[in-house]
Structures are given as C-alpha cells and as structure tokens.
Amino acid sequence: MLERLSTVPVEDEDLARRGRLLNILLLGSIAIVTAIDIVFIVVAEFVGQLPLQALIPPSLVGVVSLYCLWLARRGRVREGIWLYLGVNFLAIAASIYIFDGFRSPAMLLFFWPISLTGMLLQPRLAFGTALLSVFVGILALILQRAGLYTPLVVSGSEARDFTTLAFNLIVYLGLALLIFLTVGNLNRALHHERELRATLQAHRATLEQQVAERTRDLERRAMQLQAAAEVAREAAAIRDVDQLLDTTVRLISDRFGFYHAGVFLLDDAREHAVLRAASSEGGRRMLARGHRLKVGEVGIVGWVAGTGKPRVALDVGADAVFFDNPDLPETRSEMALPLRVRGEVIGVLDVQSTEEAAFTEEAVAVLQTLADQLAVAIENARLFQEAQARLRETEVLYREYSREAWGALARARRVRGYTYDRVGISPVTADWPPEVRQALQKGQIVTIGGGGGRDGAALAVPIRVRGEVIGVLDIRRPLEAGEWTSEETALVERVSTQLGLALESARLYQDTQRRAVRERLAADITARVRASTEVDTILQTAIRELGRALRASEGLIRLGSGDEVSLLRANKGDVSDGDANT
Numbered sequence: 001m002l003e004r005l006s007t008v009p010v011e012d013e014d015l016a017r018r019g020r021l022l023n024i025l026l027l028g029s030i031a032i033v034t035a036i037d038i039v040f041i042v043v044a045e046f047v048g049q050l051p052l053q054a055l056i057p058p059s060l061v062g063v064v065s066l067y068c069l070w071l072a073r074r075g076r077v078r079e080g081i082w083l084y085l086g087v088n089f090l091a092i093a094a095s096i097y098i099f100d101g102f103r104s105p106a107m108l109l110f111f112w113p114i115s116l117t118g119m120l121l122q123p124r125l126a127f128g129t130a131l132l133s134v135f136v137g138i139l140a141l142i143l144q145r146a147g148l149y150t151p152l153v154v155s156g157s158e159a160r161d162f163t164t165l166a167f168n169l170i171v172y173l174g175l176a177l178l179i180f181l182t183v184g185n186l187n188r189a190l191h192h193e194r195e196l197r198a199t200l201q202a203h204r205a206t207l208e209q210q211v212a213e214r215t216r217d218l219e220r221r222a223m224q225l226q227a228a229a230e231v232a233r234e235a236a237a238i239r240d241v242d243q244l245l246d247t248t249v250r251l252i253s254d255r256f257g258f259y260h261a262g263v264f265l266l267d268d269a270r271e272h273a274v275l276r277a278a279s280s281e282g283g284r285r286m287l288a289r290g291h292r293l294k295v296g297e298v299g300i301v302g303w304v305a306g307t308g309k310p311r312v313a314l315d316v317g318a319d320a321v322f323f324d325n326p327d328l329p330e331t332r333s334e335m336a337l338p339l340r341v342r343g344e345v346i347g348v349l350d351v352q353s354t355e356e357a358a359f360t361e362e363a364v365a366v367l368q369t370l371a372d373q374l375a376v377a378i379e380n381a382r383l384f385q386e387a388q389a390r391l392r393e394t395e396v397l398y399r400e401y402s403r404e405a406w407g408a409l410a411r412a413r414r415v416r417g418y419t420y421d422r423v424g425i426s427p428v429t430a431d432w433p434p435e436v437r438q439a440l441q442k443g444q445i446v447t448i449g450g451g452g453g454r455d456g457a458a459l460a461v462p463i464r465v466r467g468e469v470i471g472v473l474d475i476r477r478p479l480e481a482g483e484w485t486s487e488e489t490a491l492v493e494r495v496s497t498q499l500g501l502a503l504e505s506a507r508l509y510q511d512t513q514r515r516a517v518r519e520r521l522a523a524d525i526t527a528r529v530r531a532s533t534e535v536d537t538i539l540q541t542a543i544r545e546l547g548r549a550l551r552a553s554e555g556l557i558r559l560g561s562g563d564e565v566s567l568l569r570a571n572k573g574d575v576s577d578g579d580a581n582t
Contacts, residue, residue, distance in 0.1 A: 008022075008023065008072050008073065008077055010075050015077055015078070018077060018120050019072050019075075019077040021185065022068070022072050022077060022081055022120055023069060023073075025116060025119075025177075026084065027069070029061065029062075029065045029084070030062050030066065032170055033061045033065070035173075036167075036170065037055050037059060039167075040055055057091040057092075057098075058091065058095075060091055061087060061088055064083065064084060064088075067083070068083055068084040081120045081121065084116075085116060088112065088113045089110075089129065089132070092106055092109045092112075092113065095109070096136060096137070096140060097151065098152045099151060099152070101140045101141075101149070101150075102137055102138075102140040102141040102144060104140075105164040105167040106167065107133075109167065109170075110130075110136075111171060111174065112174055113133075114126055114129045114130045117129045119182070224256065224362065226255075227251070227255030227256055228367070228369060228373075230251065231248055231251045231255065231370055232370065232373040232374075234251060235373065235377040236373075236377055236380075238381065239384045239385070241276075241381045241385065242277070244377060244378065244381050245276050245277035245378070248263065248374055248377075249263055249279040249283075250279050252349075252351065253280070258351045258353055258358075259280060259331065259352050260278065260279060260352040261278070261279045261280075261283075261349075261350070262275055262278040262279070262280075262350045262351075263275075263276050263278075263347060263348070263350070263374075264276065264292075264293070264347050264350060265346060265347040265378075266305060266345065266346060267292075270295065272292040272294060273292060273295055273305045273347065273348055274290070274291075274292045275291040275292065276347075282325070282328045282329075285327050286325075286327050299325075300313060300334055300336045300350070301336050301348045304337070304348050305338070305345060305348050308340065308345045309338065310336065310337045310338060310368060311335070311336050312334075312335045312359050312364060313333060313334045314333050314356060314357040314358075314359065315332070315333065315356050328352060330354045331352040332353060332354055332355055332356045333352070333353045333356050333359060334350070334353075335350075335352075335359045335364065336348050336350045337349045337351075337367055337368050337371040338371070339371055339372075340372065340375055341375050341376065341378075346375060346378065346379065347375070347378070349367070349374060395467075398466060399466050399468050402465050402466055402468055403468045403470075405507065405511070406468070406470040409507060433458065433460075433474060435447075435448050435459075436472045438460065439460035439461065439462050439469075443464075443469045444462065445459070445460065445461050445462070445489060446458075447484050447489070448460075449483040456476055456477050456479045456481065457476065457477055457483050457484055458474065458475070458476045459474070459475045459476075459492055460475075461473045461474075461475075461492050461496040462496065463500045463503070464496075464497070465503065466504075470500065470503065471503075473495070473496045473499065475492060521549050524545075525549065528541055529541050539557050539559070542557060543555045
C-alpha cells in the first residue's frame with residue numbers, strides 16, 4: 001500500500017528515490033499538522049487564551065502538502081519539494097511571530113524543514129536552513145526586547161506548558177518518522193548495493209569466462225593460422241610433387257593434431273581419386289595398395305571430388321556418405337576439402353579425427369585456405385616439373401644441334417686451330433698431340449708433366465659449349481718451369497669456358513648473317529619474279545636468278561599436268577620459247 005502511494009512516474013533513479021521519500025514525508029506532514037490543529041483546538045477549548053486563527057498556518061501547510069503530493073504523482077517532483085519546504089518554513093516562522101515570539105514552542109518545529117532539506121535536496125542547504133531558523137529566533141528576540149514587536153497572542157503559563165508538551169511529543173514522533181525513513185533508505189541502499197555487487201560479480205565471472213573462452217579460441221585460431229602458414233611456406237619451397245604431398249600431410253597431422261591426413265589427386269581420366277600421400281599407418285597401407293575411390297560415388301572423398309564442395313562429417317556414424325575404411329578404424333569425424341585450380345578440381349584434402357565434432361567453423365575456414373594454397377603449390381610443382389622436362393629436352397636438342405653445327409663448321413674450315421710459340425702464331429698443321437686427343441675423348445682436363453711430355457709440361461683443357469666438347473686448349477711450357485699448379489689450371493679452365501661462350505656467340509652471329517643474306521636474296525628474287533605478269537617471263541626470271549645466285553651450271557623448271565608437259569630449258573646463252581634452263 002505504502003509502496004503504491006509513494007511511487008512517482010520518473011525515469012531518473014535518484015529523482016525517483018527523492019520522489020518516493022517526498023510522498024511519505026508529505027503523508028507524515030499531513031498527520032503532523034493535523035495533530036497540531038488538534039492541539040490548538042484543545043488549548044482553545046479547555047485552557048483558553050488561544051484564538052482559533054492559530055489554526056491557519058498548520059492548515060495551510062496541510063493543504064500545500066496535499067497539492068505537493070498531487071505534483072509528485074504527476075512527476076513534478078522538484079517543484080513539489082521546493083514548494084513544500086518553502087511553505088513549511090514560512091508557516092513555522094509565522095506561528096512563532098504570532099504566538100509568544102522567541103518563547104514560542106513552535107521553535108521546536110524548525111527541525112522538520114531542516115531535516116527534510118538535507119534529505120530531499122542537499123546537506124549544505126540543510127545547514128543554510130538551520131541558519132535561517134536561528135536568524136528567525138534571534139530576530140524575534142531582538143525585536144521583542146527592543147519593544148518594536150509584540151506577539152499577537154501571548155499564552156499563559158498553563159497554555160504554554162501544554163503547548164510545549166504537545167510540540168515535544170510531535171517532535172519526537174517526527175524524529176521517529178525521519179529516523180525510520182532514513183534507516184529504511186539506508187537499508188534499501190545497502191540491499192541494492194549488495195544486489196549490484198552480486199550482479200557485478202556474476203557479470204565479472206561471466207565476462208572472465210567469456211574472455212578465457214575467447215582467449216582460448218584466439219590462441220587456437222592463431223595456432224591454426226601459424227600452422228597453415230608453416231605448411232604453406234614449406235609447400236611453396238618444394239618443387240617435387242611427391243615430396244610436396246608427403247611433407248604437407250605430415251605437417252597437417254602434426255600441427256593440427258589430426259588422426260589421419262591424406263591427399264587424393266584425380267587421374268587423367270578424372271574417374272578416380274587416387275591416394276598420393278598419407279600421414280597415418282593405415283593411410284600408408286592404403287597408399288601401398290594403390291588405394292583409389294570412384295569420383296562421385298564412394299565415400300566423402302569421392303563425393304567432394306565429384307561435386308567440388310567441402311563436406312564435414314562431425315559424426316561419421318550418422319553420415320550416409322561416409323565410407324567405413326577398415327584401415328582407419330578410430331575415425332569419429334572427417335572433413336574433405338576440394339583442391340581447386342582455376343575453378344577445376346584436381347584433388348581432395350582429407351583429414352580425420354578420433355573425436356566427434358572435432359572441426360569448428362574456424363578450422364574449416366583455415367584448412368580450406370590451406371587446401372587452396374596446396375592446390376596452387378601442386379599445380380606449380382607440376383608446371384615446374386614439366387618445364388624442367390621441356391628444358392632438358394631443349395638442352396638435348398640444342399646440344400645435338402650445336403654438336404652438328406660445330407662439326408659442320410670444323411669440316412668446312414681449312415684451318416681448325418692455331419699454335420703459339422716464341423716466334424708467333426701459325427695455323428695448326430701437325431697431328432693432334434696425345435693429351436689433346438685424350439681431352440677430346442674423355443671431356444676432362446689432361447695434364448702431362450716432366451718426362452711424360454714431348455717438350456715439357458702439358459695442360460689440355462676441353463672447350464665446351466652447353467656441355468659439348470668442341471675443341472681443346474693445349475698449353476705447354478719447359479720442364480724448368482715446373483708442373484702445372486691448381487691455380488694455373490683453374491685460370492686456363494676459366495679462359496676455356498669464356499672461349500667457348502665467345503666461339504658460340506661468333507658461330508651464332510655468322511649463322512644469323514648467312515640467314516640474313518639468304519632471306520635478302522630470296523626477297524630480291526621474289527621481287528623480280530613478281531615484277532612480271534607473263535607466265536613465261538616469270539618462269540625464265542625465276543630459273544635465271546636462282547642459277548646466278550647459286551652459281552649453278554644447269555637448271556630446270558617445268559610446268560605440267562598429266563600428259564601435257566611444258567618444258568623450259570635454258571643455258572647460259574639465249575633462252576628460247578618453251579624451254580628455260582641454265
């Protein structure tokens with residue numbers, strides 16, 4: 001009942017508290033002024049010496065209290081507080097000046113506005129109200145002593161004693177009410193504080209738990225990302241596909257703590273997913289048997305290889321697609337992720353755990369990123385191996401071409417080399433020395449010292465072009481110069497290497513020049529042939545220009561279809577109609 005009467009419609013918690021307190025105090029104030037009115041009526045009836053006009057101040061306070069109670073119920077709490085305290089103070093001051101002046105028992109009633117000001121407004125304002133109360137009493141004393149003021153009603157001793165007793169009782173009751181309200185507010189505040197503390201502790205415990213869980217999640221995710229980065233880094237550094245797959249499944253199994261990790265690649269016909277690498281013992285047995293799964297038909301791996309979509313079985317026993325593999329009996333959850341390159345599935349990354357629901361969304365996202373990186377690494381390794389194979393084929397072809405080109409060049413040259421002695425440089429005329437033939441045959445450096453050489457110590461170093469020996473650099477010196485040191489041998493070898501590069505560049509340049517001459521000659525002949533529109537002239541021009549360009553002694557060009565043959569022959573002399581030869 002009291003809670004319902006004291007409730008005020010405001011949202012501010014502090015203002016609502018003061019509004020509830022105001023309503024209770026207003027009800028108490030109405031009771032107090034009613035008691036004061038009763039005291040005044042009793043004094044007027046039974047003791048006398050008290051006019052009924054004395055009822056006006058307390059009655060006014062009662063009316064104002066009802067109005068302030070109405071204001072508080074409408075949410076106008078501050079207006080009600082100030083109006084009630086002001087009217088209350090003025091009514092008490094008026095009562096003092098009307099009844100007995102500074103001797104009036106109404107001086108005791110100043111405790112009410114002083115206490116309420118501190119409770120409803122601020123403590124410093126209560127101190128100000130107390131000073132005003134003192135000022136009112138002192139002013140009444142001074143005015144009365146000076147003869148400037150005489151109270152309207154001067155009570156007799158009997159009436160004053162009764163009034164003093166009644167006001168003391170009223171003060172006691174008011175103080176009891178204030179103490180009750182103050183202690184009640186303190187108890188409610190303490191209870192509310194305890195509830196807030198308990199709620200805060202509960203929130204703190206919940207927050208600490210959430211922070212711990214989030215920290216564990218972040219640590220787990222950081223470990224997963226670190227593991228994925230490590231796997232990706234290792235994968236990017238490997239160029240052999242088999243080594244790449246073996247290293248990847250081992251790292252995934254070790255870093256993520258999975259029971260089994262395997263990589264399947266599609267065969268050329270894209271009909272089967274073939275196991276190429278596995279980390280577990282059972283997986284290696286499957287690998288030794290050449291384990292393969294039908295694409296789109298058998299197991300989670302086959303389903304992923306056929307659809308190109310990832311699949312997670314948190315409980316393999318409840319997954320209809322799961323393939324019960326006797327080599328992996330401890331599997332409780334499985335995840336298969338497609339390996340895609342340029343939108344095309346090239347294989348499947350399969351991981352299995354001994355725990356149910358072992359794969360979180362974060363783990364799936366991390367492993368899918370890892371699977372994408374692995375697919376790119378596999379494709380890069382394949383392309384690298386293909387490029388290496390093509391490079392080796394090109395090297396073989398180029399070496400063969402270079403060997404044939406240098407053989408043709410050597411056969412075409414009358415001079416195949418030069419010798420140097422203290423007289424000067426001259427073409428090679430003598431047979432090849434033994435060390436030169438040996439260096440050509442073995443393709444290795446040959447040294448002949450002391451008594452083994454004809455004229456002293458000999459050093460023969462092969463001249464190579466792309467691994468093919470195209471010649472020999474042979475150096476000799478007198479016996480007194482000593483044997484060839486490792487530094488001297490290395491110097492000659494470096495020179496022979498640069499010599500081979502220079503010779504190859506010169507040969508290529510000569511080939512380019514000859515090719516350019518041939519192209520220019522062909523262009524000139526073609527231009528002269530195209531200059532005419534007559535068939536005979538074109539045929540004669542073609543055979544004549546070719547004969548001159550090639551220094552041919554004779555040439556023939558024919559046109560024919562079945563039994564009809566047109567034969568043109570031309571010699572160095574005149575060319576007759578129908579024949580063109582040279």
